[in-house]
Amino acid sequence: MNIYDVYSFYPLAPVRGQGAYVYDAQDQKYLDFYGGHAVISIGHSHPHYVKMISEQVQKIGFYSNSIENPLQLELAQKLEQAAGISGYDIFYINSGAEANDNALKLASFYNNRTKVIALENSFHGRTSAAINVTHTGIKYQAPINHGVTPTYLHYQDIDAIISEIHKSDAAAIIIEAIQGVGGLDDISAEALVAIRAACDETDTIMILDEVQCGYGRSGTFFAYQIANIQPDIITTAKGMGNGFPIGSVLIKSDKIKPAKGRLGTTYGGNHLACAAGIAVLDVIKNEQLIQNSQRLGTKLSEILTNLPGVKKVKGRGLMLGAEFEFPVAEMRKSMVLDHFLFTGSSSNPNLLRILPPLNINENHLDEFKTKLTAGIQNHINA
Numbered sequence: 283m284n285i286y287d288v289y290s291f292y293p294l295a296p297v298r299g300q301g302a303y304v305y306d307a308q309d310q311k312y313l314d315f316y317g318g319h320a321v322i323s324i325g326h327s328h329p330h331y332v333k334m335i336s337e338q339v340q341k342i343g344f345y346s347n348s349i350e351n352p353l354q355l356e357l358a359q360k361l362e363q364a365a366g367i368s369g370y371d372i373f374y375i376n377s378g379a380e381a382n383d384n385a386l387k388l389a390s391f392y393n394n395r396t397k398v399i400a401l402e403n404s405f406h407g408r409t410s411a412a413i414n415v416t417h418t419g420i421k422y423q424a425p426i427n428h429g430v431t432p433t434y435l436h437y438q439d440i441d442a443i444i445s446e447i448h449k450s451d452a453a454a455i456i457i458e459a460i461q462g463v464g465g466l467d468d469i470s471a472e473a474l475v476a477i478r479a480a481c482d483e484t485d486t487i488m489i490l491d492e493v494q495c496g497y498g499r500s501g502t503f504f505a506y507q508i509a510n511i512q513p514d515i516i517t518t519a520k521g522m523g524n525g526f527p528i529g530s531v532l533i534k535s536d537k538i539k540p541a542k543g544r545l546g547t548t549y550g551g552n553h554l555a556c557a558a559g560i561a562v563l564d565v566i567k568n569e570q571l572i573q574n575s576q577r578l579g580t581k582l583s584e585i586l587t588n589l590p591g592v593k594k595v596k597g598r599g600l601m602l603g604a605e606f607e608f609p610v611a612e613m614r615k616s617m618v619l620d621h622f623l624f625t626g627s628s629s630n631p632n633l634l635r636i637l638p639p640l641n642i643n644e645n646h647l648d649e650f651k652t653k654l655t656a657g658i659q660n661h662i663n664a
């Protein structure tokens with residue numbers, strides 16, 4: 283059987299990882315400033331993470347959501363504390379797309395609307411409204427499952443966003459505080475505050491998709507926290523499990539009240555996933571990774587700004603984009619295959635997306651600078 287051919291990939295296969303590095307079968311070492319697509323938050327195979335997951339699987343790895351699982355509560359409490367948020371309930375799920383699907387569904391349940399305001403260049407995942415073809419789930423189909431009507435607006439066109447919300451016909455507005463796939467543009471704190479107010483006036487649900495920019499990546503726990511607002515719903519995944527599939531929907535439950543059966547999942551919040559999630563938050567706290575993301579992010583941004591060919595640096599913390607004067611696809615490929623450095627792409631062909639683990643140090647930055655400089659020089663001279 284072949285692998286269904288939907289991915290473009292490099293001809294290499296990492297067989298192990300440690301910290302900011304992955305290694306292939308010949309023990310070639312690669313510096314990972316892509317974090318496995320913004321997923322690796324605490325470094326590859328962190329010893330505490332390995333220990334927690336190994337010990338958990340020896341006890342119990344999985345049972346369904348029809349029993350109590352105290353690990354779910356422990357993870358929720360640690361997340362609340364790490365993020366400095368209150369008033370949210372948590373619904374566990376397995377991926378970012380599913381987290382957003384459920385968030386949109388909750389918004390539609392809440393105000394019975396089906397339109398969704400999203401931003402140009404947004405990326406929120408690939409799931410479809412699968413419940414719409416699930417006959418046994420008819421009573422769990424929200425109006426939004428019958429067809430989402432999206433309206434896309436530019437992140438800087440705040441007047442257009444506010445007047446769209448004021449039409450009072452959108453279930454939700456969904457926002458990445460820093461766009462990942464879209465190319466590292468970030469919405470301002472003032473815009474977030476204005477959107478919050480407009481949502482309150484019109485009973486529109488404000489969803490912050492923190493799947494990529496959350497979990498300390500941007501130098502605050504959630505990227506939206508540059509603004510003093512409380513979203514109605516926050517979604518997480520990626521960094522939450524450091525590679526173990528786990529996501530969550532954080533819901534203001536005094537406003538969006540739970541009802542039995544409306545949401546559900548077999549795997550979400552299972553014992554192993556929770557052990558992974560708890561280990562991640564332990565390491566973020568013990569190693570002060572949010573502060574590290576902020577501090578090293580500033581240094582990394584300076585390094586990038588001064589490299590040849592770089593026009594502009596975007597993003598915050600360790601979620602950065604270097605926009606070059608030329609398309610970067612060939613250079614990025616050569617950096618992996620010739621310089622053993624992983625970086626990411628985005629929908630902007632000139633932009634290199636940089637998403638290292640949050641526990642890198644100055645030595646990693648030096649190594650990155652050397653490799654990237656060599657890659658740029660080769661590209662320019664070619």
Ligand SMILES: Cc1ncc(COP(=O)(O)O)c(C=O)c1O
Binds near residue numbers: 382405407458493519
């Ligand atoms: C902001 C954002 N939301 C949602 C998703 C979808 O997450 P997943 O691939 O886990 O479904 C992604 C994935 O890149 C993302 O960057």
